């Protein structure tokens with residue numbers, strides 16, 4: 001059912017994210033770049049973000065997020081989508097929250113991460129069949145970082161990529177559509193952080209990445225080194241001209257992103273010089289692929 005688009009038909013990109021703000025920290029410049037080039041870009045946000053903590057000291061004590069975190073985050077999401085020039089849809093699940101403590105508390109009843117896979121994936125399968133993306137972006141098996149909603153977002157994206165084209169699966173969720181390519185983002189690629197870290201040190205600036213890099217590279221007391229990413233970078237998308245848009249989108253998530261924080265440690269200009277790409281791993285392709293690539297739509301144009 002994979003259809004090659006005619007030269008005039010728009011290409012479509014669907015990015016599956018766990019919470020409102022994840023689209024701005026993972027692949028945002030890529031999406032803004034493709035949207036500006038005429039690609040139809042849609043973000044599917046699995047949960048409402050209702051269990052997010054306030055991460056920006058300037059927003060502590062603000063009445064709206066205090067009273068209605070999900071409502072505040074809907075407004076933030078709209079602003080971010082506007083900045084990136086993309087569309088966004090909510091899949092309607094409730095944020096599971098990040099369990100903390102020892103022992104870890106149980107997840108709250110009814111949350112996204114506790115849904116059976118078929119129920120969790122059904123709205124995304126319906127959206128894939130409706131939007132007909134050529135390319136789907138998702139997280140790896142660890143969710144990029146092990147938040148239960150990120151791991152579930154990974155599982156539903158893989159399920160939708162596999163099942164949306166099969167008329168026997170999810171028969172009530174619309175006409176089958178088979179996306180061509182599935183990628184995992186590598187937004188937190190160690191190579192990128194290493195390059196940015198060296199550039200900062202060479203410029204005599206303080207690097208906020210020292211601790212993160214050390215944690216990746218050093219063995220613990222028992223001699224175990226941390227798990228290395230299991231998926232290699234296959235695809236580097238040059239999107240440096242859209243780093244400012246990415247940063248503006250991040251700052252739109254005012255309750256979640258500290259404008260003085262980690263994400264803004266390196267200026268867009270320096271990032272353009274050192275690492276003007278966003279990195280991806282091609283996980284599955286239903287069309288012939290020649291790796292490495294520089295375009296998520298390679299083979300589809």
Ligand SMILES: [Zn+2]
Nearest residue numbers: 018019022147
């Ligand atoms: Zn998240």
